[in-house]
Amino acid sequence: MKIRIDLKIFVFAILFYLTKQIEIYALLMIFALLHECGHLVAGLILKFKPEKINIMPMGVSISFKIPIDDYNIKIKNANLLSIKKIIIALSGPIINMIIVIILIFFDFNLDEIKRLNIIYSNIIICIFNLLPIYPLDGGRILKQIIKIKYGIINSIKYTNQIQNIVMILVTIISSIAIYYFKNIAILFIVIYLWILVINENRRYKIRSKIYNRKI
Numbered sequence: 001m002k003i004r005i006d007l008k009i010f011v012f013a014i015l016f017y018l019t020k021q022i023e024i025y026a027l028l029m030i031f032a033l034l035h036e037c038g039h040l041v042a043g044l045i046l047k048f049k050p051e052k053i054n055i056m057p058m059g060v061s062i063s064f065k066i067p068i069d070d071y072n073i074k075i076k077n078a079n080l081l082s083i084k085k086i087i088i089a090l091s092g093p094i095i096n097m098i099i100v101i102i103l104i105f106f107d108f109n110l111d112e113i114k115r116l117n118i119i120y121s122n123i124i125i126c127i128f129n130l131l132p133i134y135p136l137d138g139g140r141i142l143k144q145i146i147k148i149k150y151g152i153i154n155s156i157k158y159t160n161q162i163q164n165i166v167m168i169l170v171t172i173i174s175s176i177a178i179y180y181f182k183n184i185a186i187l188f189i190v191i192y193l194w195i196l197v198i199n200e201n202r203r204y205k206i207r208s209k210i211y212n213r214k215i
Helices: 008-018 022-045 075-105 112-130 137-150 152-181 185-214
Strands: 002-005 049-056 059-065
Touching (some): 022 049, 075 137, 112 137
Parallel strands (some): 002 049
Antiparallel strands (some): 049 059
């Protein structure tokens, strides 16, 4: 299994340190790792083989090698594979929400501020990952749902369109949040999301040219 570290993680760490929010960033990375463990466990249960781990500025990402038996031109089996991918994508946010629920009902003798920071970090990770932006969990779930209903080509097309609209809305809402809460960390997250969206738009253009040639 390959492990890849995105060097921008050090840039983000420095920025969070300079804005005196390094503790929140450390918590985000720790619980992002637990989030990814949820994906890992679900993938192993569904007999997917872990292939690569990416350590990124806003978390950790794991990719799986899909068993050859799951690739099938039959619609029923193709949909089953999509459902498995949806389950794996959902497993990460579910882990974060379980942690939030546990800490709401049990304090484990933690300092109140630390407990609230952990709850806050897990809620942020959950919401962040459920945004319908590929390759975040929300984008993966959206893509597979559309794929089941409209096919693979339309799933790529509609997912790309939706994520661009969502990113514009996120930017507007985040701009208001930065103005009112004076939290520059939100800006770092928005910049990271835009990097994801721009990269995905480039991939979409390449895929579109390939599909058009085939047609």
